[in-house]
Amino acid sequence: MLSTNITLSTALQQVASARPEQEALVCGETRLRYAQVVEQSLALANALRQAGIGKGDKIACLLPPGVEFTLLLFAVAELGAVFVPLDPRLRQQQLERVLGDCEAALLVAEASLPREELPGARALRLLLHTGTGEASLRVWIAKGAPAPPGLGTGVAPNDLLALLYTSGTTGTPKATMHSHRSLIAPVVASIRLRELWLSKPNLKWLGNSLRALARYRARLLRAAGGPQTFLSTVGWQTITGLEVMLQALLMGDRLVVLPHFHPRRALELVERERVTILVAVPMALEVMLALEDFDAYDTSSLLICGTGAAPCPPDLARQVQRRFGCAIHIGFGATETAGGIAATSLADSDERQAVTVGRAMPGVEVKIVDEQRRSLPAGHVGELACRGESVMLGYYRNPDSTAEVLDEEGWYYTGDLAVCDEAGYLRIVGRKKDVIIRGGQNIYPEEIEACLTLHPSIREAAVVGGPSPLGGEAVWAFVLLEDGARLTSQEVVEHCRSRLEVYKLPTQVRFVDDFPRSNSGKPQKYTLRAMIQRETEGAAKHG
Secondary structure (H helix, E strand, O other): OOOOOOOHHHHHHHHHHHOOOOEEEEEOOEEEEHHHHHHHHHHHHHHHHHOOOOOOOEEEEEOOOOHHHHHHHHHHHHHOOEEEEOOOOOOHHHHHHHHHHHOOOEEEEOOOOOHHHOOOOOOOOEEEEOOOOOOEHHHHHHHHOOOOOOOOOOOOOOOEEEEEEEEOOOOOEEEEEEEHHHHHHHHHHHHHHHHHHOOOOOHHHHHHHHHHHHHHHHHHHHHOOOOOEEEEOOOOOOHHHHHHHHHHHHOOOEEEEOOOOOHHHHHHHHHHHOOOEEEOOHHHHHHHHOOOOHHHOOOOOOOEEEEOOOOOOHHHHHHHHHHHOOEEEEEEEEHHHOEEEEEOOOOOOHHHHHHOOOEEOOOOEEEEEOOOOOEOOOOOOEEEEEEOOOOOOEEOOOHHHHHHHEOOOOOEEEEEEEEEOOOOOEEEEEEOOOOEEEOOEEEOHHHHHHHHOOOOOEEEEEEEEEEOOOOOEEEEEEEEEOOOOOOOHHHHHHHHHOOOOHHHOOOEEEEOOOOOEOOOOOEOHHHHHHHHHHHHHHHHHHO
């Protein structure tokens, strides 16, 4: 029944009307049925409407994954307002900047935030929180119940629904604009994939699923034909986390939420809730596998480990297959495409699951292009471009940046370098720009370099990504000091700590007498990466 021709709130209401008593959401001790999720989200929408929140108003969400986040999103969708999910760890200066940029009318946080502490958020009219008192979401839900019918009248699938912030190469936040349609499109694509593997078993299903059945046997048979149980361990301010939540709820599944990742807690939930689909960034999977008592947890319910948001090393993918005993789905996408561009599948061989990001999702076109954006044949490396209903409307109030990545025919140019084989399988080989990905978070070297050079003893800095023992990338800072100055690596990191989020802090600091430079005088970052590779390979040989 789900299609891209309805709004997000309508989509949830359709699911709830078909299975009102089914458990939808599990978070800590809270368990909500589908009927309760709809009832409470509509009540919150009604309370917000009574307070003057309406179509087009920006609602900033500074919450971890959980029940309140879910209810707020669907309330916002019902009103035709615009949802702005933000990292709860944002520092005040950056929070003010984002709230001012999007002109948020309402901010919802875990704790009460005094209005006077956010002078840069001039449009802010209302602050709510998840605690107790008159400004708590629970009180507002009670105030708005029961909600009258027809709150969502006048909201259309192409209306702006969300501003999802992603940084530019200088670390300046940009907001991707997504409609109801573009956020629902990846869910529709996932339903089409699921129909091949997880529909009710019949003769056609057997024909499609023989290879998968040979590998996953009882796990596939147990999972097929019924609702799945997702476990989300990824922050919902990211497109990965947001789409996992939408997929679970709009496909009529059961969503188990882990607001803050902890490896043992995640494995306990897999065992207790009989999770069939676990979603985690590669680093989180590696941390779970590294636990000494990993084998003490029962993960036999798992059919799929889904991962993305950062490169997944083939060796890690193979460990997941072997030790969890399930398939690994490596998804590839971007905030600008509401997540999914491509993904591996249950029918793919273990090797293809490990070394590729699969084939294009249903409804998504892809091509590999050269520097002039001319299509390249299979086997050639070039920039990956894609087109489909999930592509963003553009960057919020930033037409120049939009024009750089979106052409008149609707193609989005990802900036990622990829190669596509004759069978349509994609392999990502690099990035056109020097973004570092650490724990699923994008880190932009220019921001860290600017921070480093604020120190009076640092003349110049160059930041690049290098291999991390936990998977993903580590932040390597190469520092050129002023003449006669002295600093330790720890002092450099402490200088950054007061100005940057924790995940952006340099992991390794190296002092140089000068940089290898290009003809224009800029540090040659590819030479620095080669230095890192030699150092890490040397350490591995002697370690």
